[in-house]
Amino acid sequence: MNKILDNFKRKFLQFHHAKKFSSLGANWQANTVLFFFYLYSRLALRFELTYLPQTKIKLRQFGKEFEFIFTHPTDIPVFNHIFFEGEYEISDLKKEPLIILDLGSSVGISVLYFHLKYPKAVIHAFEADPNTFRILKENTKNIENIKVNNICLSDRDGEKELFISDTSVSSSVVLRSKNQQSVLMTAKGLDSIIKEVVSTQVIDLIKFDIEGAEFEVLSASKEKSQVAYMVGELHLDLIEGSLENFLAQFSDFKVSLKKNSSQRYAVYMKNKNLI
Numbered sequence: 001m002n003k004i005l006d007n008f009k010r011k012f013l014q015f016h017h018a019k020k021f022s023s024l025g026a027n028w029q030a031n032t033v034l035f036f037f038y039l040y041s042r043l044a045l046r047f048e049l050t051y052l053p054q055t056k057i058k059l060r061q062f063g064k065e066f067e068f069i070f071t072h073p074t075d076i077p078v079f080n081h082i083f084f085e086g087e088y089e090i091s092d093l094k095k096e097p098l099i100i101l102d103l104g105s106s107v108g109i110s111v112l113y114f115h116l117k118y119p120k121a122v123i124h125a126f127e128a129d130p131n132t133f134r135i136l137k138e139n140t141k142n143i144e145n146i147k148v149n150n151i152c153l154s155d156r157d158g159e160k161e162l163f164i165s166d167t168s169v170s171s172s173v174v175l176r177s178k179n180q181q182s183v184l185m186t187a188k189g190l191d192s193i194i195k196e197v198v199s200t201q202v203i204d205l206i207k208f209d210i211e212g213a214e215f216e217v218l219s220a221s222k223e224k225s226q227v228a229y230m231v232g233e234l235h236l237d238l239i240e241g242s243l244e245n246f247l248a249q250f251s252d253f254k255v256s257l258k259k260n261s262s263q264r265y266a267v268y269m270k271n272k273n274l275i
Contacts, residue, residue: 212238
């Protein structure tokens with residue numbers, strides 16, 4: 001009996017979460033598609049399926065409509081984390097950010113979130129994977145305040161080998177399996193990006209989700225002292241170094257951590273000298 005009740009509760013929660021996710025849709029047709037996409041994504045991720053019919057859907061959030069091309073089952077949980085669970089929510093912002101760097105933009109879900117939430121901000125989005133970048137570019141086209149860049153983040157300018165994943169969120173400078181294909185990409189250090197791409201003394205917000213390159217990229221930057229807020233994901237399973245070593249480079253920041261798994265943390269940082 002308990003097993004039947006537990007199964008019923010799981011099914012009920014799945015349908016509840018699917019209905020909540022479907023509320024992103026701008027009309028009833030979009031609501032219906034999103035409802036079934038959510039249920040399908042649960043099965044797809046459980047059985048490691050990568051197929052999702054490429055579908056452009058009109059969405060609505062923060063009272064504004066926008067279009068998004070869904071291409072992979074992982075798009076659904078990423079939307080859920082960012083738009084419903086507040087993965088990049090900063091509760092104590094003193095003012096609306098005007099300059100945002102999005103490092104590791106994937107297909108643009110975080111970029112669209114920041115654009116909708118902070119419509120006055122100029123967002124510089126960086127995605128290394130060429131295939132993912134094409135989708136990012138399509139999802140953000142005709143939005144003047146979003147500038148997209150097909151650049152690999154590194155500790156220095158030059159070239160970097162990027163290992164391609166079959167998901168839109170997992171390509172990395174870190175080799176994860178023996179059969180992964182790679183491509184040589186133009187690489188930039190964070191300091192070069194700040195100096196060349198952004199003509200301002202203070203960066204209001206940096207978001208980073210760069211699949212294991214975060215220690216290499218951030219530890220090499222001297223200009224990060226000019227960043228007011230940083231939010232992102234730390235992948236201890238992909239970097240060489242400990243949590244203590246990573247945090248040691250941010251003595252000027254007040255740091256908060258949220259444990260997502262045994263080796264991964266959501267990181268929230270506020271510059272004590274600027275705020």
